[in-house]
Amino acid sequence: MNGLAFILIAIVTVAAALAAATLRSLMHAALSFAVALVGIAAFFFLLGAEFVGLALVFIYIGAVAVLIVFTILLTRRDVGKTRGFKWGGAIVAAAVFGGLIWSILKTQSLAIVAPHMPGLTVKQIGATLMTTYVWPLLCVGVLLTAALIGALILVIEEKR
Amino acid sequence: MVDYLWMIPAVPLGASLVILSLSNARRKSATALAVIGQVLALAMSVLAFAATLQVPGFRAVRNFTWFTFGEQTLRLGSVLDPLAAAMLVMITLVGLWIFVFSVGYMAEDKNFTRFFAYLSFFSGAMLGLVIANSLLLLFIFWELVGLASYLLIGFWIERPGAAAAAKKAFITTRIGDMGFFLGMLWLYGRSGTLLFYDGGNGCLENGGLAMLGTSPAVAGFIALLIFCGAAGKSGQFPLHVWLPDAMEGPTPVSALIHAATMVAAGVFLVARVYPLFLLGAINGVTSSLTVVVWIGVTTALMAALIAIAQEDIKRILAYSTISQLGLMMVSLGVGGVAAGIMHLLTHGFFKALLFLGAGSVIHGCHGEQDIRKMGGLRGLMPVTFVTYAIGMMALSGVPLFFSGGWTKEEILHATAHWPRSHAPYYLMLAGVVLTALYMTRQIIYVFFGNPRAAAERAHESPRVMTMPLIVLALCAIFLSVVLTPAWPWLHAYLTGEPVRFEITRLLQPMLFISLAVVGAGIGVGIWIYRKAGVPDRDRPAEIDPLEYAQPGLFRFLANKMWIDEFYEGTVVAFSWIGARFSDWMDRYFWDGLVRGFGAIGQLFGTFTASVDERGINAGVDETTAGTRGLGRVISAAHSGQIQTYLGAIAIGMLALLLLYAWLA
Amino acid sequence: MTPSLQVFLIVSAAVFSIGLLAALSRRHAIFILIGIEMMLAAANLNFIAFWRFNPQPKQPIGVMIALFAIAIAAAEAAVGLALVIAVYRHYRTTNVDQLDQLKG
Numbered sequence: 001m002n003g004l005a006f007i008l009i010a011i012v013t014v015a016a017a018l019a020a021a022t023l024r025s026l027m028h029a030a031l032s033f034a035v036a037l038v039g040i041a042a043f044f045f046l047l048g049a050e051f052v053g054l055a056l057v058f059i060y061i062g063a064v065a066v067l068i069v070f071t072i073l074l075t076r077r078d079v080g081k082t083r084g085f086k087w088g089g090a091i092v093a094a095a096v097f098g099g100l101i102w103s104i105l106k107t108q109s110l111a112i113v114a115p116h117m118p119g120l121t122v123k124q125i126g127a128t129l130m131t132t133y134v135w136p137l138l139c140v141g142v143l144l145t146a147a148l149i150g151a152l153i154l155v156i157e158e159k160r
Numbered sequence: 161m162v163d164y165l166w167m168i169p170a171v172p173l174g175a176s177l178v179i180l181s182l183s184n185a186r187r188k189s190a191t192a193l194a195v196i197g198q199v200l201a202l203a204m205s206v207l208a209f210a211a212t213l214q215v216p217g218f219r220a221v222r223n224f225t226w227f228t229f230g231e232q233t234l235r236l237g238s239v240l241d242p243l244a245a246a247m248l249v250m251i252t253l254v255g256l257w258i259f260v261f262s263v264g265y266m267a268e269d270k271n272f273t274r275f276f277a278y279l280s281f282f283s284g285a286m287l288g289l290v291i292a293n294s295l296l297l298l299f300i301f302w303e304l305v306g307l308a309s310y311l312l313i314g315f316w317i318e319r320p321g322a323a324a325a326a327k328k329a330f331i332t333t334r335i336g337d338m339g340f341f342l343g344m345l346w347l348y349g350r351s352g353t354l355l356f357y358d359g360g361n362g363c364l365e366n367g368g369l370a371m372l373g374t375s376p377a378v379a380g381f382i383a384l385l386i387f388c389g390a391a392g393k394s395g396q397f398p399l400h401v402w403l404p405d406a407m408e409g410p411t412p413v414s415a416l417i418h419a420a421t422m423v424a425a426g427v428f429l430v431a432r433v434y435p436l437f438l439l440g441a442i443n444g445v446t447s448s449l450t451v452v453v454w455i456g457v458t459t460a461l462m463a464a465l466i467a468i469a470q471e472d473i474k475r476i477l478a479y480s481t482i483s484q485l486g487l488m489m490v491s492l493g494v495g496g497v498a499a500g501i502m503h504l505l506t507h508g509f510f511k512a513l514l515f516l517g518a519g520s521v522i523h524g525c526h527g528e529q530d531i532r533k534m535g536g537l538r539g540l541m542p543v544t545f546v547t548y549a550i551g552m553m554a555l556s557g558v559p560l561f562f563s564g565g566w567t568k569e570e571i572l573h574a575t576a577h578w579p580r581s582h583a584p585y586y587l588m589l590a591g592v593v594l595t596a597l598y599m600t601r602q603i604i605y606v607f608f609g610n611p612r613a614a615a616e617r618a619h620e621s622p623r624v625m626t627m628p629l630i631v632l633a634l635c636a637i638f639l640s641v642v643l644t645p646a647w648p649w650l651h652a653y654l655t656g657e658p659v660r661f662e663i664t665r666l667l668q669p670m671l672f673i674s675l676a677v678v679g680a681g682i683g684v685g686i687w688i689y690r691k692a693g694v695p696d697r698d699r700p701a702e703i704d705p706l707e708y709a710q711p712g713l714f715r716f717l718a719n720k721m722w723i724d725e726f727y728e729g730t731v732v733a734f735s736w737i738g739a740r741f742s743d744w745m746d747r748y749f750w751d752g753l754v755r756g757f758g759a760i761g762q763l764f765g766t767f768t769a770s771v772d773e774r775g776i777n778a779g780v781d782e783t784t785a786g787t788r789g790l791g792r793v794i795s796a797a798h799s800g801q802i803q804t805y806l807g808a809i810a811i812g813m814l815a816l817l818l819l820y821a822w823l824a
Numbered sequence: 825m826t827p828s829l830q831v832f833l834i835v836s837a838a839v840f841s842i843g844l845l846a847a848l849s850r851r852h853a854i855f856i857l858i859g860i861e862m863m864l865a866a867a868n869l870n871f872i873a874f875w876r877f878n879p880q881p882k883q884p885i886g887v888m889i890a891l892f893a894i895a896i897a898a899a900e901a902a903v904g905l906a907l908v909i910a911v912y913r914h915y916r917t918t919n920v921d922q923l924d925q926l927k928g
Contacts, residue, residue: 003827006827006831013835013839014835014839014842017839017842017843017862018842020842020846020862021842021843021845021846021855021859021862022845026852026854026855029855029858030854033862036862036865037865040865040866043832043835043869044869044872047832047873047876048876049872049875049876049886049890051887051891052868052872052887052890052891052894055891055894056865056868056894059894059895060861060865060897060898063901064861064898064901067901067902067905068854068857068858068861068901068905070905071854071905071908071909072854074909075854075909075912075918085849086803086848086849086851088807088848088849089807089844089845089847089848090849092807092810092811092844092848093810093842093844093845093849094841094845095811096810096811096813096814096840096841096844097838097840097841099814099817099818100817100837100840101834101837102818103818103821104830104833104834104837105830106821120887125887125888128884128888132883133888136888136892140892140896143895143896143899144895144899146899147899147900147902147903148899150906151902151903151905154903154909154910155910157913795927798926799924799927800923800924800925800926800927801920801924802856802920802923803847803848803849803856803920806847806856807848810844810848
């Protein structure tokens with residue numbers, strides 16, 4: 001792995017995430033969110049899980065982020081003026097961050113170097129999905145169907 | 161026969177109940193039921209009488225257990241012996257003819273059916289009384305007879321005089337009954353049984369009498385307590401005051417109850433429990449019997465004297481009844497039990513005859529009862545006159561043809577042979593004179609002379625009323641057949657001795673003495689009263705000859721020797737004070753106590769209420785308020801804002817994470 | 825220099841915290857959803873990092889978990905956004921401070 005690539009991607013991701021959390025304008029925040037997701041996908045590529053990275057791009061950025069933008073557009077109405085920043089939440093988040101960092105640094109077993117690893121092919125992923133993980137796959141299928149129906153029901157306007 | 165004895169009182173009692181359920185208009189049904197009931201009772205009484213003739217001294221007993229309490233049982237029963245059988249026949253026979261007489265006498269009364277219901281009820285109760293084998297059962301019927309008397313004396317309820325007389329009768333006899341009840345309790349406590357005859361263990365038999373102890377004092381006291389009841393019921397001095405007032409009732413009632421039967425119950429009771437009187441007797445004399453004798457003598461003389469000065473036709477007969485009852489008590493006291501009972505039986509017949517005759521006279525004179533306003537009815541009411549004369553002669557004691565004479569003879573014979581004293585004999589002779597005297601006076605006033613006032617429009621009574629008079633008169637005469645000393649069948653029957661016919665016994669010196677005495681009485685009466693009701697020299701018509709001669713004495717006797725007024729001033733006044741005191745106590749003292757307790761309860765209630773109100777309620781309220789406050793405080797954490805919840809989750813997760821990391 | 829596992833984990837923790845920050849400190853409902861999606865992505869990164877530094881030769885467990893997590897996250901985002909739209913239609917607001925009907 002290239003350390004430089006890592007640092008670059010890390011900076012981009014964290015900055016975009018911060019922007020997504022703190023920007024006042026909703027649209028700008030949503031777009032920064034998409035950039036942060038790109039950074040995470042790059043990380044996945046870096047770690048050798050190319051398929052997951054692409055899946056992330058397609059699903060997260062292509063579907064979820066777009067959905068968020070659509071929802072923002074649908075729920076406009078003087079809501080741009082969301083003023084106020086709750087500092088209580090910032091403190092909690094900072095506390096969580098601190099706690100996580102402390103526990104990571106404390107655990108000695110995590111300071112290891114990446115071993116050599118053969119590449120993961122899509123064929124391998126497909127085979128594993130269809131054999132070992134077929135039940136979770138089916139369940140996720142059911143879950144997605146249910147979520148689809150549920151979301152539809154939630155937003156259908158009743159005929160008067 | 162003794163097993164069916166209970167049917168004899170049951171039939172008239174049942175008839176009474178049925179008549180009570182009939183409406184007032186059904187007179188014929190009421191009459192039929194009452195008369196048929198009485199006839200059936202008479203038929204069964206005759207059968208019972210016949211059964212007792214089998215053997216001298218017959219006694220059959222049927223006892224049954226009424227209820228048991230713990231280990232003791234209360235047994236009742238009926239007894240059939242000559243005493244009971246003779247009483248049964250007399251009561252049903254006299255009763256039947258009085259029922260028939262009442263059909264005519266009460267024909268215009270609007271409460272006709274109620275009258276016959278009460279008459280039947282009385283008849284049943286009286287019959288039950290004479291066949292009772294237990295003192296308790298006798299007492300029960302005793303009280304029922306008293307109730308019937310009360311209902312019948314006060315039959316004309318709209319008359320205040322009748323209501324007062326009924327009350328007086330009931331209360332006076334109640335005083336006597338209290339003694340009766342005490343005696344009964346004492347007897348039960350001592351001997352453990354109230355049955356008269358119980359195979360040797362009854363209270364009148366040796367077994368029971370032995371339990372009363374060796375000294376005759378206990379038996380004597382018990383006997384005297386029971387005699388209190390007899391004195392009340394039979395109108396002995398000093399409890400006689402109710403009998404003359406009882407004449408307020410209709411005349412058939414006076415005839416049946418206060419002449420022939422109920423008042424005889426006291427004498428019957430004494431005869432029944434005679435062994436109690438006789439326990440420990442020396443020569444046939446005990447202290448209790450002596451008391452009986454002297455009370456009887458006092459009663460007989462006092463009543464005879466008062467009767468001379470009365471002008472109400474029924475009151476004369478009432479005092480005559482009291483006097484004769486006194487005579488019967490004397491007879492029982494001196495030991496002539498059979499003689500006394502025989503006189504009771506014959507007295508029942510001729511006294512009923514006299515009362516019914518008086519009723520006929522009253523009916524004929526259209527309700528007039530004052531003898532000074534009658535007269536000369538001899539020609540206007542011949543049947544009544546003849547039958548009344550027969551009754552009068554029987555009562556006066558004219559011997560030979562009239563039953564009353566023979567029985568009075570027996571009594572005098574018994575009193576003459578009393579070891580204790582001869583005074584009763586002489587005093588009773590005086591009583592015989594007085595009896596003849598007042599009866600002669602009455603007959604002369606009512607039937608002889610010229611008709612005065614109401615008697616002018618008098619007419620003979622209808623046949624339904626004269627028929628019983630004739631029948632009873634015939635009975636009064638023909639009973640003498642079994643009463644003569646030549647063939648003293650009734651005496652032997654009652655005492656259980658064998659009997660022989662001896663004509664020589666007819667000629668006794670005592671017979672001539674009594675003949676002379678009665679003759680003297682009648683003669684003196686005729687001589688004094690021959691001009692009664694008509695003016696004579698200085699005496700105006702309406703003043704009695706005796707009153708003219710001795711006004712002070714006459715007034716004393718006419719006012720019943722002021723005994724009623726004496727009671728009014730002492731006993732009645734005393735009970736008034738007691739009643740007022742009790743009323744005051746009840747109103748202020750006991751009520752006050754009760755109200756005081758109530759106030760205490762109320763105080764407790766108020767106290768508890770306030771504790772509940774201020775203490776418990778307030779405590780609970782405070783607790784709930786506190787809980788609510790706490791809840792409000794806690795629910796403030798549920799702000800409803802998801803970011804708060806999310807933050808809480810994050811912090812919780814952080815804590816767990818740190819814990820894990822630290823522990824690892 | 826080759827980054828160690830710890831570095832990856834630190835970055836993932838940072839993104840996670842920033843997602844938490846977004847979820848807790850903004851008033852708009854959509855920001856909360858954005859935050860949640862960011863937290864899920866950070867968790868996926870965690871899984872992949874662990875898988876890379878400790879691979880199972882036979883089964884790509886980490887990858888599987890990440891794949892499924894992505895699918896579920898997508899479903900959850902869809903439902904969540906539908907909810908936001910429904911709430912907006914009813915209450916005419918997306919300010920979560922005003923959505924406190926469950927108070928108390």
